Amino acid sequence: MIEFSIATADDAEAIHELNYLTFTEEIPQHQPNIERKRIDRFHDQNTYLIGKEDDRLVAMIAIRTNRPFSLEEKGVTLDETLTAPAEIRLLSVRPEYRNSRTFMQLMRFLMVYLERETIDYVYISGTTREAKLYARFGFIPFAPTLGSGDAQFVPMLLSRATYERSVIADVLRPLHFLAGPVEVAPTVRQAAQQAPRPHRTASMRQLDRDLRGRMCHLLDLPHVSMAVGSGTLANDIVAQQLSGHGLILNGGEFGQRLIDHAARAGKSFDIHLLPLGHPINVEQLAHQLNETTYDWVWLTHCETSTGVLYDLDAVKALLHQRTALVVDAISAVGTGRFSYAGCTFVTTVSGKAIGGLPGLTFIGHVDNVLPSPSIPRYLDLGLYADGIAFSGSSNLLLACQAALDALDLDQAAIKMTYLEQAVRATGFQLLAQQEAQAPGILTIVHPSATDVGDALRIQGYHVQYESDYLVRNQWLQISTMGQTTMRQIERLVRVLVRENQRITIKNEKNERPLNP
Numbered sequence: 001m002i003e004f005s006i007a008t009a010d011d012a013e014a015i016h017e018l019n020y021l022t023f024t025e026e027i028p029q030h031q032p033n034i035e036r037k038r039i040d041r042f043h044d045q046n047t048y049l050i051g052k053e054d055d056r057l058v059a060m061i062a063i064r065t066n067r068p069f070s071l072e073e074k075g076v077t078l079d080e081t082l083t084a085p086a087e088i089r090l091l092s093v094r095p096e097y098r099n100s101r102t103f104m105q106l107m108r109f110l111m112v113y114l115e116r117e118t119i120d121y122v123y124i125s126g127t128t129r130e131a132k133l134y135a136r137f138g139f140i141p142f143a144p145t146l147g148s149g150d151a152q153f154v155p156m157l158l159s160r161a162t163y164e165r166s167v168i169a170d171v172l173r174p175l176h177f178l179a180g181p182v183e184v185a186p187t188v189r190q191a192a193q194q195a196p197r198p199h200r201t202a203s204m205r206q207l208d209r210d211l212r213g214r215m216c217h218l219l220d221l222p223h224v225s226m227a228v229g230s231g232t233l234a235n236d237i238v239a240q241q242l243s244g245h246g247l248i249l250n251g252g253e254f255g256q257r258l259i260d261h262a263a264r265a266g267k268s269f270d271i272h273l274l275p276l277g278h279p280i281n282v283e284q285l286a287h288q289l290n291e292t293t294y295d296w297v298w299l300t301h302c303e304t305s306t307g308v309l310y311d312l313d314a315v316k317a318l319l320h321q322r323t324a325l326v327v328d329a330i331s332a333v334g335t336g337r338f339s340y341a342g343c344t345f346v347t348t349v350s351g352k353a354i355g356g357l358p359g360l361t362f363i364g365h366v367d368n369v370l371p372s373p374s375i376p377r378y379l380d381l382g383l384y385a386d387g388i389a390f391s392g393s394s395n396l397l398l399a400c401q402a403a404l405d406a407l408d409l410d411q412a413a414i415k416m417t418y419l420e421q422a423v424r425a426t427g428f429q430l431l432a433q434q435e436a437q438a439p440g441i442l443t444i445v446h447p448s449a450t451d452v453g454d455a456l457r458i459q460g461y462h463v464q465y466e467s468d469y470l471v472r473n474q475w476l477q478i479s480t481m482g483q484t485t486m487r488q489i490e491r492l493v494r495v496l497v498r499e500n501q502r503i504t505i506k507n508e509k510n511e512r513p514l515n516p
Contacts, residue, residue, distance in 0.1 A: 002058060002102060003502060004109045004458045007048035008511040013037070014057035015048055015514075022092040027127060029151045042066070046089055048514055049109050051102060058097050059106045062090035063113070063122070071123055076143050076155050078123065085121035086114070107137050108172045109458045111163060116454070120160050125153035138166035174462035175488055179304055179331055179441050180352045182482025184403065191402040192357055197394035207397050208387045212362075214404050219329075219346055220339040221364035225384035228392050231330040232257075233378075234347035234361040238326060239265035240375045241345065244295025246326075247272055247288070249280070249315075253305035253469045258298050258328060270294075277306050277443075279436035286318050296324040296344070301332040305469060307432040307443035307477065316342060335416070335440030335481065337409055340364060350396065353412070353440050353481040356403035359396045406483065413439060415480040415489055422493045423478070428500075431475065441479040448503050449476040455499040461492050 007015060020038035023029045030038055040046060045066045051059035069087040072078060078085070093103050114122060126134045128145060131154050135141075140162055143155035163169055176183045197204045208226065215224040227233060239261045246267060248258050251274030262269050272288055274280060289297075297319060302309050312327065319325060324344035332338060334353025340346045345365050351358030363381060371382030383389040416439045423442060424430060431443040441464075446452055453465030453476055464470060464477035478496075480489065 001498070002051045002053045002097075002105065003499075004049070004051045004105060005455070005502075005506075006113075007050045007060070007514045008506075009514055010511065011048065011050060011052075011057065012514060015050070015060060015062075018057055018060060018092050018094070019090060021094075023090070026095075027151050028149070029147075040089060042089055044515055046515060047113075049106070049113055051106055051109070059093040059102050060090065061088055061106060061110055063087070063110075063119075064089045065119070069123055071125060071143075071155050074125075074146055076146070079142075079157075082121045084119065085123060086117075086119045088122055088124040091124065103133070104168065104172055105458070105460075107168075108174070108460065111160075111172070112454060112457050114160070122158050124156050124158065126156045128152040128154055131156075136166060136168050138162035138164075138169070172460075174457050174460045175484065175492075176482060177461060177463045177478050177480070177484065177492060179464060179477070179479040179481055180349075181358050182352060182355060182479070183484055184355055184357065184399075185406040185483045187402040187406060188356060188399045191398040192395045194395060194398055199388050199392045199394070204392070204394055204397075205387055207394060207401070208392075211397050211401055211404075212387070214401070215348075215362050215364070218333065218404070219348070219362075219364040220341045221343070221346060221366060223365045223368065223385070225363045225365070225369075225381055227361050227363075227378075227384055228359060228390070228396070229361045230358070231328070231347060231349045231361055232261075234330075234349065234363050235261045235328060236265070237363055237379050237381050237384075238345045238347055239267060240372075240379045241369065241381055242267050242296050242298075242324075242326070245269065245292075246296040246298060247292075247294045249274055249285075249297070249299035249310070251278075251300070251306060251308060251310070252276060252303040254300045254303055254328065254331075258300065262298065269298075274303075274310075277308060277431040277433055277436070279308070279433065280310050280314060282314050282318070285315070289318050293320070294323055296326055298326040299328070301327050301329040301338070302335070302438045302440065304331040304441060305443065305475075307430070307438050307441045308436045309438035310436075312338075312340075312343075331438070331440060331481075334407060334409070335412055335438070342366070350400045350403070354400065354403050355407055355482050356400040357396055359393065360400055412480065415484065415486060416440060418486065419478065419480055419489050419493070422490075423496070426493070426497050428496075440481050441477055444476040444478070445474070446476050446500075447474055448507060449474040451503050452476055452496070452500060455503060456492070456495060459495050459499065461495060 016037040016039050020036050045064050046062040049061045065086045139156040139158045141154050146153045212224045246269040249272045326345045327343050329346050329348045333348040348362050350356035350360035369382045429445045
């Protein structure tokens with residue numbers, strides 16, 4: 001197994017040797033020397049992305065951002081309208097690894113690195129013998145060939161856009177173990193590719209009714225309204241419906257966002273803080289509910305940031321009959337069999353555990369809601385009650401229907417049970433207490449969460465670690481929402497354990513990048 005990382009000082013000699021092997025012995029670009037090493041003249045400015053197998057360097061890319069680039073020194077005119085480009089100084093893969101996936105993995109590492117460093121364009125002098133290979137990855141020639149004999153090079157430019165359009169991009173796309181966007185079934189993609197339908201046609205109205213009916217069944221509520229937008233929109237719509245004095249349960253980032261929704265809508269409310277990773281303390285909540293009369297209580301069913309699932313039945317049992325229970329179920333619906341019967345409002349979306357494409361938001365409600373002239377039109381739940389209120393996308397509706405067809409709640413539970421047990425057994429610290437663990441997402445507390453997330457992505461597994469609150473807390477999240485398989489989850493766990501061991505050893509040695 002090849003391990004990819006940014007080179008440290010210990011890798012310098014191997015880099016010089018591979019540089020010599022490729023650009024002196026194989027491509028006669030430089031004169032031979034007795035040491036059989038070639039130190040790049042911009043070595044101190046290069047960042048080296050390397051691949052090693054059994055501690056042997058087998059592949060590398062050297063990235064440099066300092067101008068002028070080598071192509072400029074050779075008289076090639078570059079596009080000065082491009083923002084902060086970089087150049088690939090060196091790209092080398094040992095001959096015996098060129099007929100494997102090594103180069104593909106190295107390119108995936110490159111794209112992860114460029115995204116992290118916000119580099120959208122990169123130049124290369126691509127050897128003519130590999131020009132077709134470079135083209136498959138999105139490199140575009142933009143100037144005449146340079147050099148002569150066996151040392152001829154084509155000036156080429158790679159952008160994020162040309163990479164995404166390349167024949168290889170979909171192959172290299174990491175598997176999503178995210179809470180959104182999730183991996184979708186092929187039938188979902190196929191449904192989304194149909195020709196759009198006008199949103200006022202009879203077929204579109206029927207599609208809308210069918211989808212809302214299925215969502216009523218999934219939520220166990222008599223009414224579901226649907227809008228084009230995100231979960232943020234759904235919660236803003238709900239906030240407009242709240243009146244009187246309420247209580248918001250805050251157990252993490254998304255509980256905090258409910259507070260923001262209510263505050264922006266000018267609502268009156270108190271806050272009940274929940275310890276991170278813990279279930280609701282029923283006695284403490286009961287005490288606050290007995291101390292103050294509340295017209296509504298709002299909480300997340302699954303607090304996505306911590307991976308905690310709160311006990312809705314326990315909360316329901318504490319509420320007076322006239323107190324409305326409002327639930328953000330965005331990361332819960334589709335991860336298990338839940339009934340929201342008796343809840344006044346419930347929000348969820350198409351692009352998480354349901355397994356559809358992002359873009360549809362659903363508001364389940366127990367009563368009919370009438371339009372209100374005092375609420376902005378797009379936030380007025382009453383306008384959505386009879387179906388399509390504004391311009392909509394038939395493609396998103398068809399994709400969501402296909403996702404519901406593919407949704408397997410039993411398999412979702414099996415996948416999550418395995419993942420949780422496997423991760424706990426390997427010694428990782430999970431933020432959620434075991435009795436409160438949500439069935440769709442794990443939050444791992446790790447001192448090098450960002451490094452682990454990068455390493456997994458390079459190996460082809462995209463987990464959640466880049467959000468501001470995750471970076472701030474050094475949390476890493478793995479979600480089983482969407483169309484992932486048990487085999488993929490088993491592989492992910494093996495890679496997670498291996499990369500964690502590698503990063504732990506690296507940290508213990510206090511290894512630093514070669515040219516930080």
